[in-house]
Amino acid sequence: MAVAHRGAVIDLNSDLGENAPGRVVSDDEAMLDVVTSANVSCGAHAGTADGIRSTLAAAARRGVVVGAHPGYRDLEGFGRRSLDVDAAALQADLEGQLADLVPMAGAAGTRVRYVKPHGALYNDAVADASRARTVVAAVRAVDPTLPVLGLPGSALLDAAQRAGLGTATEAFADRGYLASGALVPRGQPGAVLHGVDEVARRMARLVRDGQVAAVDGTALRLRADSICVHGDSPGAVAMAVAVRRALEAEGIPLAPFAP
Template sequence: MQDLIDLNADLGEGFSRWTLTDDEALLSVVTSANVACGFHAGDPSVMRRVCDLAAARGVRIGAQVSYRDLAGFGRRAMDVPADELAAEVAYQIGALRVFAEAAGAEVAYVKPHGALYNRTVHDAEQAGAVVAGVRLAGGSLPMLGLPGSRLLAAAADAGLTPVPEAFADRAYTPRGTLVPRSEPDAVVCDEDAVVRRSVAFAVERAVDTVDGTRVTVAARSLCLHGDTPGAARLAVRVRHALEEAGVKVGAFA
């Protein structure tokens, strides 16, 4: 059994008067907050508010960096030159750092979002650019990513701490990668199934794939998408189930 697992959620995914995630409710459950940094969602006011809330609750703040794609919520494939992408990643981290430090906290890790996350699973150049952006922003922040991804390999090579994560509400292929959102049943909507999968990730370090096979997923953090309908209620169920199974829930070391 795994001694400790982190619960992370994508937060601050609103813009101006438009809101998407129930940040306050989720921050009472999760241990790490992936805060949108303005490129796929979020704006200065949203970022400041989420950092204040996270700091007050002792939740670790992470920069969720993205391609510059506010209209497409960062989920559209884009080709960005490596130098430009590194600069944009550093820019996003720097913007969030201002609000985290103003709240008496810090940016503690980095996690790519959406299309950038999926691209860096296989694309060594884009993965390297994300890592270069983290280094450019200063420090050596841990990197969340898919186990076995080019991103985590590049992070380790650069001296950053790679943090493998699993997705409770996303379908997996037999290769241990996520089923693309463009395909049917890419998102697991059955709440009971999400809860069962969460416990399996933490206790068995495995998940059933779309073809019925079972693959190993050794994760230190478990992601709960904040934009899932009923996300806050589901997060409570997942945390309760983990604790009932004897799993300690806490931020990754």
């Protein structure tokens, strides 16, 4: 079942808990002052146990909703490389990642309220129905009440709905779109957006009018329950602040999609 769309109300999320000694990629404390939901690493693609606990505790102090952010077990590649892992092994690994994060969240004074795959796993589950079913099977095995956050029209959300899981859709503030609605692959022109003002205007238009410009200029129709600003993007906090201010200037309230 889909999480009910809430009209102009919108969630703002970011991928956090990914820092490690010698590899600090985001300012989690500052970002948690801006977003309403945090996709917290489960430790497979990035982050350390201590850092993840710290991010969970910081989210709990601020009342920011926490989601699990599992990915391919690929610290070296930051989870942004597709891995050839068979379905059974991947499902077991994802179940382990989720099962590890749930008690950590509880100990930090919060709880996991949704699941959003990370990086290459997210992208693979957009178009690969088999990968999508594997992710969904892992979520169902750990907690079938958890909704899945993903790209509109993706195989992931289709598989989740077929399995009876809740779903919610997201748009990416700092990523470019193809006319098909898919994200521009990283490494291609227009994949990552850096202009703070441009991004803020794009997201205000998205929520207000249900449209965003694709890289070829096409007015792409999208409906999203949440907007993501990647925590490891350059100037991520400033971008999140600008998006939030642009939405508030339009009179659009921000609230978690999974309260």
